[in-house]
Amino acid sequence: MAAKKATFEDAMKRLEKIVLDMENQEIPLEKSLELYKEGAQCVRLCRQMLDNARHELEIWKSGQAESLDEAELEGERP
């Protein structure tokens, strides 16, 4: 999960950099096509990750983290 999140931010950062580079007219056409391809890939990746974005809920219980469903919350008492 953590690795995935890092990838999202990296992908977003990479995408921003690509867009910045693409706006610079100096780069050769072949290079900009390459960049576009990579940028489109980043967009796809980010969309996929946003589509699946969910927070995970854990509870710290008896010295360890346990997965917790929000529906169980009413029953939990400290």
Next chain:
Amino acid sequence: MDSIYTVSTLTELLRRAVEESLPFVWVRGEVGNVSHPPSGHIYFTLKDARSQLQCAWFAGRQRGNCGFDPLTGEVYEAPPPRATDMVREGVELLCAGKIDIYAARGQYQLLVELARPAGAGLLALEFEERKARLAALGFFALERKRPLPASPRHVALVTSPGGAAIHDFLEISRDRGLPATIRLFPVQVQGHGAAGQMADAIALINAQAWADVIVLIRGGGSLEDLWAFNEECLAKAVFTSRLPVLAGVGHEVDITLADMTADVRAATPSHAAQLLWRPRAELWRRLDDLQLVLDRAIAARLDDARACLQNQVAALRLLAPAQRILYLEEKWAACRKQMNAACNAALASQGFKLQNLEARLKAVDPKAPLCRGYALLHGEKGLIRSVKDARKGETVRARLGDGELVMNVDDIVHDRAARSLTYRDKENAIPL
């Protein structure tokens, strides 16, 4: 078995015992949980740091308008404060009345007969004292406040699992931020030991070094409900936390020492979630924007390249050999035309010249004067221009326009008279 009572008997015994030992009591405490039903009665609790006492002040007993203080006998100069104004949340009140055992519910309460203000609420006073003390220690100093981490992935949530706060927080979190793990550290947020539990949780979270941020939240409540958040042990735990702490306690108007010590204060638990994460829709929008710019950039780049290519193709077409031949042919045709024109002009000019010469030639034809009566004389030695060129007896031929006459020179007469006349004329000549 005299010692076994029914509930009613025991309650009756208690009621009698209380009435006998405490027929009329004075009690001092801080007012809380005030309610004013339409009946005009006032219900509230009197409390101190450890205990609460339910109080009822019935409308018929609220003798605020008798003109004098029933306790001291002081005659009011101004109208006395009304009961509803006096019984306010958080004020310290001195109440007199009798303890009533309410058998139907097994509860006891103070039936208030008299009340008078007893200074600012103790809790409020204590809050102010602690606030001043902690402020002096630098707990609330702005320069030690840390910003919240951007896009936290590990969030330690310190709150009660059964409260409204966690639901509000999770509800708002659902559509915000990048996926994170929220680890709930279940604690009491109210009552004895709550502050200690929360302080311990914060210390534990710091020891674990797992979380990016600590979120301390609790739903709304009265001053004493939120009192745990004013305990110094909690404020100290927040103050010493190595991880940034975001606190959202009660409603917007509720300010606690834990709030004030936290790095970031949220007005409510929902607000805490808002401060922690940006709406996911914003991320979508940012992504859409980036994609748009990306698409536009590549389209512009391709358009440029296409335009450049078209220019080159046009240039190449212009430089093609066929085009060159066409150009040269056109040039050749133009040259030829020009040459013809130049020749014609030259010819015309020579023609004029010829005609002119012809005319001039005609004018100097020696035969022309002969036709008019002049004659050319040819002697034996050629053309005779002077009488000196001829001799007596010589045969000369006179050329006329239409033939010759052959003649003999009989005499030669010099033209002296003419010459002397010429001299005379010269002498008589009037200079011009």
